[in-house]
Amino acid sequence: MKKKLISLLMTVAMAGSVLMGSSIVSAAENAETETEAAAEETEESADESTGGGTSDGLEDVSEPVTLSLMVTTRPSTDAKDFYLDWLPELVHERFPNITIEVEQLPTDQYKQTVRLRFASGEGPDLFTWWAKKQAEDLVQAEYVRDLSDFNLLDKFDASITSAYTFDDKVYGLPLGTSFLTTWYNKDMFAEVGYDTYPTNWDEFIDVCQKLKDAGYTPITCGDNSSFVIQFAMYQIGASEIYAENPDFDNQLYTGETKFTDECWVDTVSKLQYLYDNGYVVEDSLGLSQDQSRQLFIDGEAAMIFDGSFGYTQLMNEGAADFERGMFCVPSNAEGEDFVYNWTSANALFTSNLSDELHQQACDLVMQYWFDESSPLFEAWVENTTDIIAFEGVSDSREMINEYLDRYKDFQNIDNLNNAWPEGVSDEMCSRFQEVITGDATAEDVCEAMQAKFEELAG
């Protein structure tokens, strides 16, 4: 009988391994309660220590300390990486008592790991995170420190810093900006009679048709990596939704607007139009983002929906040699307002759960990092792939500067999903894949987004 009982227990336990992923849950919650007290103790001293001057007169921490830094995985190059190489090296050189251990993870795993570590009371001392709604839960759970007193805060572009401001308190130091854009092959455009980029929807469709008629594939999209669907959708949505109602996202939460509103249905319909008319590469659902980028740089397609963050990959040499350009998809009709996408990329956050010594060390690192005369600042400016939004610093890439200068007088809008609960954008991408296969309509996508929004925001 006992043997049977033990066997039964073992069987249940073995089968239970299916659910082991959830084991973190209980451990996490216990640890969360324990660390709240520690966080409260250190909060006061942390608020005091974020002030200070330039890094010249800063003294090292009193004893050796190891800071954990978490960042998302970025494309690797032969050059030294800022986060993996320069930051730990230069900080340790300046402050011998401070050692930085860097951990990088792909975006999805990164999000879950950071959240779960905070929930278990062991969040990273320093980490990068995204703006607005995406940072809201971390702020509300008091996992991140208020950096409003950081003395170099006014050096950051205030309009970007506002994306990390909650209840008038700043929680993140913006590390840069980026924009979603459409890269295009200027040579192909010139061949079909376009010496410049389109400025309204009709011109955009016209150039697509002319490219198609000339035997070129107008647009490539790696829709197998479903998140890339956002790149086109948010460019189209910028003018379609926000030109008339910049407050659309806030109104989603009050019920005044819905994803099923006409402006959203039109946004999805316009993207669908590009697929239905054969402007997007055939079999895009089988192509990954990398494979699609390769098609563009090989001159197999005239345009690709991507972003400023794709600069390094898309400027690589491929099978064809051609001049690149960028424009934001103009979904506006001729004479109507145009809105383009320009968004905060991410920001540096510090943990509210770290002890006093770690928080002091974090302050030193931040002071040193954002001191314009420090070698660390120089390394950051030289190596970042984002567009730095810091006083007196301009981007070294001519194309990027030209792009931002071109659109500077127009209204701009963040990545649309910054205002939504996590999961709505995934629903949009999944459902739009069904539009591509012909199994759903634009209305279905909008209804699914609204249903998901209500489920997640409720």
Add this chain to the structure above:
Amino acid sequence: MIDKRIRNVLLIFIIPALVFYVVFWISPVLMSFYYGLTNWRGLGTYDFIGLTNYENLIKQGTLFASMGNTIKYTLFVVIWGNVQALALAMILNMKLRSRGIFRTVFYIPALFSTIVVAFLWSYVYAPHYGMISEIFELLGLSGAPNLLGDRSTSLFAAAFVETWKTSGTMTIIYLAGLQNISDEVIESAKIDGCTGWQAIRYVKIPMLSNTITVNVMLGLIGGFKSFDYIFALTSGGPGDSSSTLMYTIYKMAFVEMQYGKAEALAAMAFVFILVVSIAVLTIMKRKELEA
């Protein structure tokens, strides 16, 4: 018989392992059932919401869609995986020249990590650049299939990669089983007038019943916990056409931050997998006895 006192002493030695097991395996499983009844979002507080998560999973169709995909994936992995491995094992059991080299070559896929295999196959399947489309082009054929981008094939395309990766291991197991069948048995079957196919159907396969059970169970486990190839090759798409139970749980918990709902789905997946596994094992054991 072991003396009762000695047995009690021995039981004491089991206690640390048992405590470890209960704390780190049993209690999290039980806790997960509890969290399935809450609206926990991963951070902060939560409320007890009864069976709402279960109700929503059924009402929204998530449960049946992901369960259906898991069943299809598992059936493909079990059936095709075993047919392929058994055929390979029979070929590799023949007295071929360079048999050792062939056995090594067919085992190679098992040595690669999942992510490497998925990356390789993403280029095999890729339209425009992929191996399949290149072969079509070489043969002067048009209309190479877009296996990952088609709702009707994406799930099976991912499952096929799983069978490719596990074929080496399953083949080795079948090979070991085949080598346990003595030549005398086959010889006497032939004397009794068995053709080659009849020897396989009525002698070899029944004598491999234990091995088949092992491989079927391996395929079943691999199919039910299908996540990595789906994650790397299709991300559950197009749409939700290749979202299996494990991938849906992952997406719900770590993308949508609906931990409570994901726990509810995990609990239902647990019961489903347990019932199916026990049923299949029972049937297979009965078949073994009949054989």
